[in-house]
Amino acid sequence: MPLLLLDLDNTLLDRAGPFRVWAEGFLAEIGAPPSDIDWLVSVDADGLTNRWDVADAIRDRYQLRIPSIDLVDALHDGVVEHTRLDPLVACALQIADDAGWVPVVVSNGTMRQQDTMIRRTGLDRYIADWVISEEAGVSKPNPRIFALAAERARMRLRGAWVVGDSPEADIGGAAAVGLPSVWLRRGRTWMDTRFAPTRTVDGLLPALATILGA
Template identity: 35%
Template structure:
């Protein structure tokens, strides 16, 4: 959605515009004097209300579910005392490929079961151990009630990830999901984000937000797809070598509050405007990037 506006006068630090359907012209924004440098038509973009959420360690507590699985796994097989710490360290919070992980597990503990069978048992059990706090489900419901379209984008095997979505009740709180094991596409590829948007009857050309805990998969992937990004930090520091996200929060409930405009969050100066609102940031960007801007010439 967009509207073409024409700046017709710039008294003091205000912008007065002619806009179709509005007569007479009226002042609609106030900007610092230095931001107003010329009079010309500009296109004001409005971002669609699309929120693409990561699943593991964003909507659900995957780390705690894995720890519980590892405790059971060690107890059932009477593994040595250091096995639990080794499993948690080797898992790397789910960052390593599962076939590699279970290959390492099978070799270290000399398991009789095959790698594939141990991995299958894991995928059957994990959805039973994962939890989604009630406040997260309630937040997603409020977000959709506000007119947002919500989808889940997750890497992982279909049986495991779909089991988590359905057993936690998330399937009743979102409009669609895209699971890499079903699609054969993994984050951070743009295509899996596009698939999630299509599942909602939308496309990425209208913009939206990518929300998740992974700096690379969620934030870098979302930014590359042209989305605004909201990082769920879980108390961690942002990697210094990466460009920062548009917003940072500690958990997904806070992320929803930011999207709904109820709370502020850490961010950088080029934050996009809130979805659905013609934003002051957009005006500044259009003005400052114009080739007719005298500053810096």
């Protein structure tokens, strides 16, 4: 029963779509031009930018008197509200589980955001456990977080695969711990010369199919 170490944002759950929906509604609410969506998506950087930095950038650009903490809360609640678990993803995880794999989420982020999304979408019913960097005290690509995931599942890392969309955090992390990996390219081209994914695919379903086939 090998481990399946899975990223959360834009791997198991779409984050880019929900963030864009929230951002478009927020810009309309404050009277900003719709074209500013590209700026806001760029500032967010697929969720890699600290939430407080995003809030401060918004306040500065639009000269808002809204406290940063209120913007951070609005961003969190907006993304969570629009996030859904794709039934095909749920089905694929069930198939992997039936085939003997043990799915465990390994995610960078805050407990409030990641734990809420896992539980609210029902993803928790299809995974064995999850490790969030804020709780763990260590972030991907540090090998320690993958070791913690194995400990949480009471399994060894040997034989595990890592699946994710981040070249640095997911694929770099897999390389650091010596595990095979599948990169979700999301329309991008692999550029890093320090390491490379074992497989490159367009989405989670082909990623799981690749691993089951291997």
